[in-house]
Amino acid sequence: MKELERLKETHVSTREIFDGDILHIIKDNILLPNNMPATRELIRHVGAVCIVAVTDDNKLVMERQFRYPVDKVITEIPAGKLDSKKEDPLLAAKRELKEETGYTADTWTDLGVFYPAPAYSDEAITLFMARDLHKGTQNLDSDEFLDVSLVPIEDMLKEIMAGNINDAKTQLGILRVARILGI
Amino acid sequence: MKELERLKETHVSTREIFDGDILHIIKDNILLPNNMPATRELIRHVGAVCIVAVTDDNKLVMERQFRYPVDKVITEIPAGKLDSKKEDPLLAAKRELKEETGYTADTWTDLGVFYPAPAYSDEAITLFMARDLHKGTQNLDSDEFLDVSLVPIEDMLKEIMAGNINDAKTQLGILRVARILGI
Numbered sequence: 001m002k003e004l005e006r007l008k009e010t011h012v013s014t015r016e017i018f019d020g021d022i023l024h025i026i027k028d029n030i031l032l033p034n035n036m037p038a039t040r041e042l043i044r045h046v047g048a049v050c051i052v053a054v055t056d057d058n059k060l061v062m063e064r065q066f067r068y069p070v071d072k073v074i075t076e077i078p079a080g081k082l083d084s085k086k087e088d089p090l091l092a093a094k095r096e097l098k099e100e101t102g103y104t105a106d107t108w109t110d111l112g113v114f115y116p117a118p119a120y121s122d123e124a125i126t127l128f129m130a131r132d133l134h135k136g137t138q139n140l141d142s143d144e145f146l147d148v149s150l151v152p153i154e155d156m157l158k159e160i161m162a163g164n165i166n167d168a169k170t171q172l173g174i175l176r177v178a179r180i181l182g183i
Numbered sequence: 184m185k186e187l188e189r190l191k192e193t194h195v196s197t198r199e200i201f202d203g204d205i206l207h208i209i210k211d212n213i214l215l216p217n218n219m220p221a222t223r224e225l226i227r228h229v230g231a232v233c234i235v236a237v238t239d240d241n242k243l244v245m246e247r248q249f250r251y252p253v254d255k256v257i258t259e260i261p262a263g264k265l266d267s268k269k270e271d272p273l274l275a276a277k278r279e280l281k282e283e284t285g286y287t288a289d290t291w292t293d294l295g296v297f298y299p300a301p302a303y304s305d306e307a308i309t310l311f312m313a314r315d316l317h318k319g320t321q322n323l324d325s326d327e328f329l330d331v332s333l334v335p336i337e338d339m340l341k342e343i344m345a346g347n348i349n350d351a352k353t354q355l356g357i358l359r360v361a362r363i364l365g366i
Binding site for chain 1: 186187190200201203206208210216223225248250253256300302303304305306325329340345348349352358363
C-alpha cells in the first residue's frame with residue numbers, strides 16, 4: 001500500500017472554536033487511516049518569516065524580547081507574521097528586518113519553509129539568510145519592545161550548543177547558516 | 184534601566200477560552216512595559232520531548248507521519264508529549280522512543296529545552312541524543328500510524344540543507360547532533 005494511503009487522515013467536518021486576534025482554533029472530525037473516527041484540534045496561522053542577518057564580519061543581528069507565554073526575556077533572530085496568507089514571504093522578511101532592527105540587506109537567500117508545531121498548527125515559517133547589510137533606524141510598533149545587538153556567530157553557536165538558546169527558529173536558523181558558511 | 188524592567192509584560196487577568204483534549208487556550212489581559220494595556224492569547228501545553236537516535240554506524244531512527252494541520256506526510260525524529268507537567272522528560276523520551284520505533288538506548292544525552300512557538304505557546308520540548316541503540320518491537324497506540332526507517336545522518340543533512348525537511352524540531356535536533364559528532 002502506498003505511503004499516503006497507509007498514513008493519511010481524512011477531513012469529515014470542521015467546528016470553529018475561537019477566532020481571536022492571533023489564534024484561530026478549529027476542531028475537526030476526521031477519519032484515521034483505518035477509518036476509525038477521531039478529532040483534531042488545531043491552530044490556523046497566517047504564516048511567518050524569520051531572518052538570519054549576517055554582517056560582513058560574521059556577526060548576527062539578534063534580538064532580546066520578553067515572551068509572555070514562557071515568562072522570560074529570550075534571545076531570538078528577527079521574525080514576524082505575514083500580513084496575509086498571500087503576502088510574498090520575502091517582502092515580509094524585508095519589512096520585519098527593517099522595522100525590528102533598522103537593517104536592510106542587499107542579498108537575500110530563501111532557505112525554505114519549516115513548521116514549528118505541525119501536530120497542532122499549520123504555521124509555516126520561511127527562513128531567510130540576509131547578507132550585505134546596511135544599518136538604518138528601527139521602526140517598532142507602539143506595542144513592540146525589544147533590544148537589538150550584534151553577536152559574533154561563533155558566540156551564538158557556543159550558546160546554542162550549550163543549550164542556552166531556547167527559541168527553536170533561532171537554533172535552527174543559525175545552525176543552518178553556520179553550515180552554509182562553513183563555520 | 185535593567186533589561187527585564189525595560190521589556191517585561193505584566194499579568195493582569197486570565198480568561199479561559201478553550202479546554203480541549205490537546206489545546207488549552209487562555210486570553211490574558213496584560214500591561215506592556217510602558218504600562219499600556221494589551222491582550223495575549225496563548226496555548227498552555229504540558230510539554231514534550233524529542234529524540235535524535237543514532238546507530239553505531241551513524242544512521243538516524245526517522246519517522247514518516249501524516250500531520251493533519253499541514254495536510255501531508257512529513258519526516259520527523261521521534262517525539263511525544265509528557266504525561267504530565269511533572270513527568271521526568273528522560274522517562275518520557277525513553278517511553279516515546281520505545282513505543283514509536285521499538286528502539287531502546289543505553290546512552291542518553293540531554294541537549295536542553297527549546298520553545299517551538301514562544302510568541303503564543305508555553306510548550307517546552309526537551310531534546311535528547313540517544314546512542315548505543317537496541318532494536319525491539321514498536322508498540323503504537325491504536326490511533327497512531329507512522330513508518331519507521333534508518334537513514335544515514337549525511338543523507339538527512341543533505342535534505343535539511345536543501346530545505347526538504349520541514350519539521351522544526353527535526354532540523355534543529357539533527358543539526359545539533361551533527362555538530363556534536365563533527366559530521
